[in-house]
Amino acid sequence: MTLYILYGTQAGNAERIAQRVARYAVKRGAAQVHCLPAEETSIQDWGTWGAPVLFISATANQGNAPITLQKTWNQLQKPSAPSLAGLRYAVYGIGDSIYGRFNFFGEMLHKRLQELGGAPLLPCILGDESDRFGLDETLMPWCWTVWVKLGYVPEEDPVAAGEAIRSPLKEGADDTPLFPLFDVRPAAQGAAPALGADAALAGTEGEAMAVPRMEPMYTLRVLRNALLTAAGHFQHVRHLELRPETLSCAAADGGAAAPVTAPIPYLAGDALSVYCANVPAQVEALLQRLGYAGDEVVTVTPDTTHGIVASRAEPFLHRAMTVRYLLTYYVDLNAVASQEFLWMLGLHVVGDDEGSVEVRERLLELSSARHIDEFLQYSHREKRNVIEVLHDFKMVTPSLAHFLTFACPMRPRYYDISSAPGLDGDVVHLTVAQLQLKTPLKREREGLCSSHLVRAAEQSRVQAGLWQGTLEMPEEPAPLLFMATSTGIAPVRSIIRTCAADPKWKEMPIYLFYGCRFSEKDYLYGEEWERLKEERMPNLQVVTAFSRDTDTKVYVQHRVAEHAKLVASLLLAGSPDAKLDDGNRSTFFFLCGNANEMPVAVQGVFQTIITEVVYPDQVEKILSLNKRMTGENVGYRNTGTNPFGPYVVGLICFFFFTYLLTNVSY
Numbered sequence: 001m002t003l004y005i006l007y008g009t010q011a012g013n014a015e016r017i018a019q020r021v022a023r024y025a026v027k028r029g030a031a032q033v034h035c036l037p038a039e040e041t042s043i044q045d046w047g048t049w050g051a052p053v054l055f056i057s058a059t060a061n062q063g064n065a066p067i068t069l070q071k072t073w074n075q076l077q078k079p080s081a082p083s084l085a086g087l088r089y090a091v092y093g094i095g096d097s098i099y100g101r102f103n104f105f106g107e108m109l110h111k112r113l114q115e116l117g118g119a120p121l122l123p124c125i126l127g128d129e130s131d132r133f134g135l136d137e138t139l140m141p142w143c144w145t146v147w148v149k150l151g152y153v154p155e156e157d158p159v160a161a162g163e164a165i166r167s168p169l170k171e172g173a174d175d176t177p178l179f180p181l182f183d184v185r186p187a188a189q190g191a192a193p194a195l196g197a198d199a200a201l202a203g204t205e206g207e208a209m210a211v212p213r214m215e216p217m218y219t220l221r222v223l224r225n226a227l228l229t230a231a232g233h234f235q236h237v238r239h240l241e242l243r244p245e246t247l248s249c250a251a252a253d254g255g256a257a258a259p260v261t262a263p264i265p266y267l268a269g270d271a272l273s274v275y276c277a278n279v280p281a282q283v284e285a286l287l288q289r290l291g292y293a294g295d296e297v298v299t300v301t302p303d304t305t306h307g308i309v310a311s312r313a314e315p316f317l318h319r320a321m322t323v324r325y326l327l328t329y330y331v332d333l334n335a336v337a338s339q340e341f342l343w344m345l346g347l348h349v350v351g352d353d354e355g356s357v358e359v360r361e362r363l364l365e366l367s368s369a370r371h372i373d374e375f376l377q378y379s380h381r382e383k384r385n386v387i388e389v390l391h392d393f394k395m396v397t398p399s400l401a402h403f404l405t406f407a408c409p410m411r412p413r414y415y416d417i418s419s420a421p422g423l424d425g426d427v428v429h430l431t432v433a434q435l436q437l438k439t440p441l442k443r444e445r446e447g448l449c450s451s452h453l454v455r456a457a458e459q460s461r462v463q464a465g466l467w468q469g470t471l472e473m474p475e476e477p478a479p480l481l482f483m484a485t486s487t488g489i490a491p492v493r494s495i496i497r498t499c500a501a502d503p504k505w506k507e508m509p510i511y512l513f514y515g516c517r518f519s520e521k522d523y524l525y526g527e528e529w530e531r532l533k534e535e536r537m538p539n540l541q542v543v544t545a546f547s548r549d550t551d552t553k554v555y556v557q558h559r560v561a562e563h564a565k566l567v568a569s570l571l572l573a574g575s576p577d578a579k580l581d582d583g584n585r586s587t588f589f590f591l592c593g594n595a596n597e598m599p600v601a602v603q604g605v606f607q608t609i610i611t612e613v614v615y616p617d618q619v620e621k622i623l624s625l626n627k628r629m630t631g632e633n634v635g636y637r638n639t640g641t642n643p644f645g646p647y648v649v650g651l652i653c654f655f656f657f658t659y660l661l662t663n664v665s666y
């Protein structure tokens with residue numbers, strides 16, 4: 001019995017869940033489980049595998065496909081997508097009901113697979129992180145139903161099929177098989193030179209070297225790293241200018257680096273996926289804790305002896321490297337420890353003495369669904385990483401193979417590019433805010449990658465890939481309306497500079513509503529707008545909202561309300577004199593900034609403006625024309641195409657492109 005589990009993840013949660021389900025499947029008797037990011041497979045193959053496929057996917061950024069499913073999703077949506085007749089599948093969506101578009105992507109995926117001829121084993125199940133027991137509440141019954149459908153457990157067996165399904169916690173983490181996905185051995189004598197054995201390859205603090213990765217990687221030289229916010233302001237935002245020097249191919253092809261001969265082929269809306277190294281002091285602490293000096297040379301290979309025969313191809317596989325190098329570049333030591341990590345530690349506690357029993361019980365408790373609140377308190381709210389957990393539970397020392405399996409792999413952080421090829425040539429700009437926070441117990445935490453970038457010395461190097469977004473600029477010049485806050489300005493700056501480089505845009509009205517705290521402290525790129533207006537874009541208008549300059553807080557939406565007539569006319573037809581029945585020149589609207597409250601606030605003010613302030617006598621007409629502007633239906637997209645799609649009605653050409661804060665990467 002072979003089973004495929006394909007996952008879509010943005011930040012790693014769906015990957016962890018998928019691996020857990022893979023373990024359950026092995027326990028239930030699957031002989032071979034392939035557990036992979038969906039994008040590592042081809043949709044053409046799905047219907048021909050002759051094996052069921054379980055899709056486990058998060059919903060990202062207000063209803064969108066997560067990053068490891070984005071390309072696949074684009075292919076699935078095409079009219080030319082292949083028939084999926086022959087595919088038997090089930091979708092488990094991962095989301096959180098605090099978001100308006102709860103599990104939107106999981107539902108879309110399920111529907112599309114069915115449209116293409118796939119046969120669902122059961123209806124799409126939507127996991128909700130806000131459920132009392134978190135995802136386990138739906139995950140466990142879903143697993144059981146799938147096992148029954150696949151014949152792994154007998155349909156008639158009341159324990160397996162009935163009781164277990166009703167009891168969400170039946171298949172708990174504590175009885176999943178504990179086997180590592182990797183095998184770690186001393187590297188063979190005389191093998192190729194080990195990564196990290198050479199001091200130069202191990203990198204120096206603050207400087208990422210060309211560490212092999214699965215995707216093509218640029219090494220970029222930091223030309224400039226300037227503070228944008230005032231000295232003493234609570235938040236550090238910096239402007240980085242980076243020039244690509246070398247490009248290495250995917251690790252799978254050997255990872256050879258070649259000099260870069262052409263600019264990075266990016267467009268407005270694209271991002272750099274930046275990798276960084278762990279802090280050396282943390283690596284040394286972990287080496288000591290795991291019982292390594294650090295210079296031991298090892299080779300890691302997949303451990304397929306237990307049934308999981310294919311899992312994500314990690315770039316550290318099959319190459320000799322020192323343990324220090326492995327832990328420096330391939331495991332995220334700053335990530336919050338997962339429940340699975342605690343569970344794995346719990347199962348490593350041997351001994352029946354009182355102390356051992358107590359520690360084991362505590363760890364298994366923290367890792368069980370029933371104690372999710374305690375886990376969140378211990379781990380998430382305090383941002384407790386794996387090293388701190390190992391420090392708290394000194395009695396347990398996992399093997400390196402187990403540690404690698406259950407710790408969080410090092411993943412890149414995404415930063416919107418804020419430059420434009422037309423104005424900035426081969427130099428790429430980033431606008432980076434350093435993540436700094438205090439936990440409830442007043443422990444200071446900072447973002448690994450944002451700190452790495454913010455501190456990157458000029459002339460040091462940064463390692464990054466190019467993430468191509470899906471933002472579509474208007475084909476012909478059109479009025480642009482931006483609303484942005486804080487570092488949400490990064491993609492806006494890229495678009496504005498793209499337009500500034502093209503004389504065709506010179507006469508176009510471009511309005512930027514920008515919100516931050518203080519005019520003197522965090523008004524990012526304020527002087528640049530003045531210069532661009534003078535030199536290239538006479539019709540660029542910037543309206544600012546400085547929330548803390550006055551006693552009463554002023555936000556972007558308040559400024560929008562003050563300019564009601566202008567905004568309404570832009571939204572409705574693209575011309576300040578437009579009537580409701582005018583308008584074929586559509587304004588492109590971009591909303592960029594904190595995804596939590598701003599979109600809803602701006603939507604509210606738009607609706608008020610259009611229906612109550614500007615066209616009070618035509619409310620019904622407007623609402624009937626643009627149903628999607630009401631209530632829950634307004635679409636927010638991360639660099640998406642027009643979500644109104646066929647719903648864009650002739651009279652209200654309202655293009656809604658939104659960005660979410662990819663700049664909050666840490």
Ligand SMILES: Cc1cc2nc3c(=O)[nH]c(=O)nc-3n(C[C@H](O)[C@H](O)[C@H](O)COP(=O)(O)O)c2cc1C
Nearest residue numbers: 009010011012013014058061062063095096102103
């Ligand atoms: C920026 C952001 C946007 C999100 N948007 C949605 C959403 O629109 N709908 C939803 O159901 N869940 C949403 N979620 C919740 C995620 O789906 C959920 O946290 C999930 O566990 C993330 O899985 P991942 O780590 O595999 O990406 C969002 C989470 C984040 C961080």
